[in-house]
Amino acid sequence: MLHDLLNALQETLFMVFTAGFFTFMIGLPLGVLLSVTRKGQFLANPFLNKIFGTFINAARSIPYIVFMVALIPLTRLIVGTGEGSIAAIVPLTLAAIPFFARLAETAIAEVPKGLIEAAQSVGASPKQIIYKVLIPEALPGIINGLTVTLVHLVGYSAMAGAIGGGGLGSLAIHKGYHAFQTNYIVATVVILICLVQMIQICGDYIVHGTLKRQ
């Protein structure tokens, strides 16, 4: 049992953090784009903003379990298989991107407009405003958003178990639910609770570090 649990935990961690990494790499630029193209912002582009906004809302309104199944063909195309932990990363990432992008957008939009003005008044280019002002100033909010996203990914990754994604969710369903081994369910739940706690504590610790100067 211990061996099963460790294996499953390893798979879950792999799914969550790989998907988390890609989510951050793609979701952050998207969040920046959504924020700076808002009406009245320095790169205001209502048309572009509307298109991305609609796209994100659409993606977020699909239940994850449906999303995952619907994406199987795309997953096959990208990683060559529709099953297993690696395959699960594709729908996980795609589901988490819009979620994280919105959180990042909100965090960046909260940077006071005066700071952008101040940067413009000393001759900053839009790119410099993003790298030197918006992202550093919004960092605590962005990390908070990433923490929430990782916690969501833990939940989603458990669902991935339902279609053979592996990990703790899969273990709980197959060994625990279908094979009536209650101790597997209990152990899985305890591990998931601990995992989520760890993620939250780490996230808070980092945010606290960036906020110490405030």
Next chain:
Amino acid sequence: MISLKDVERVYKTSNATVHALKGITLNVKQGEIFGIIGRSGAGKSTLIRCINLLERPTRGSVIVDHCNLTTINKEALRHARRNIGMIFQHFNLLNSRTVYQNVALPLELMGLSKKEISSTVHPLLELTGLTEKANEYPYHLSGGQKQRVAIARALVNKPKILLCDEATSSLDPKTTHSILQLLRDINEKLNLTIVLITHEMEVIKSICTEVAVLHQGEIVEQGSVLALFADPKSDIAKEFVKAATRLEMPIALRRRMRPQPTSTTHPVLRISFMGQSAQEPFIAYVIQHYELTVNIIQAHLETIRDEAIGIMIVEVMGSADNIQNAIAFLESKGLHIEVLGHAPRST
């Protein structure tokens, strides 16, 4: 140094068109401290933002240091802005950076080396009295210290112009005084041209050399600060001066006053004198020479940048002809006289 020609700024919202600036023309000379005063909503913030094009004028041209900012491209504008520092009411410092890093930001944007940055930033921290705070984060600073950081940041590109957007409005009187003193120092030391906007006459009178009064998007009065205090012409300027000098007629007298003279009234005058005319005893002279009785209701001595200006409200009693002659005499000596009204003889 700065020349605005016919600058208009129109905001269009879904259900209204707002004319924030209606054809502003003004010139600021090299080395001046030029104040723009107005009530909130007069268009001050829009106006000062038009100087470095944080707000693009709907019409008109903005010429700064011989360069027409309204016609150049974005890259050239970014370059030109390095010549125009700006400080703000809410300081607008980056919380994620220390004092040193905040001041260094404009140089970092230009891609200067760490060594070059350090050799420019440290003298400025010294000038603004922040050397000991270099490694602190803005969160731990007081309002006055934050504004000093902002000033240092605005000066780090060695600009020729400094724009101050209500720079002292969120500071207490003592801190306001020290920030104004600092602005005056850098104006003299660096021969910097300063344009500031404010709603407080105190700010204008303590450091400005020239002043423009902005009301509902238009400049209603412009000239030297001394002239504005001695002889405000527009209603809005009179109000600002009255508020700053706290010269208010007693209510009982104001109630008795009439706009037109009758046989039983005598005039109430506002007399202001400055510079040379403040040195000589003209009032005593007219009392003797024109056989008048002068009742001083209120008097106020004001210091504007280092010059004294006196403002008095007096009731003058005597024969009508003598009063006319006395007024003409005083005006010929450079005093400003305004007839505020006519009060009936009190019993």
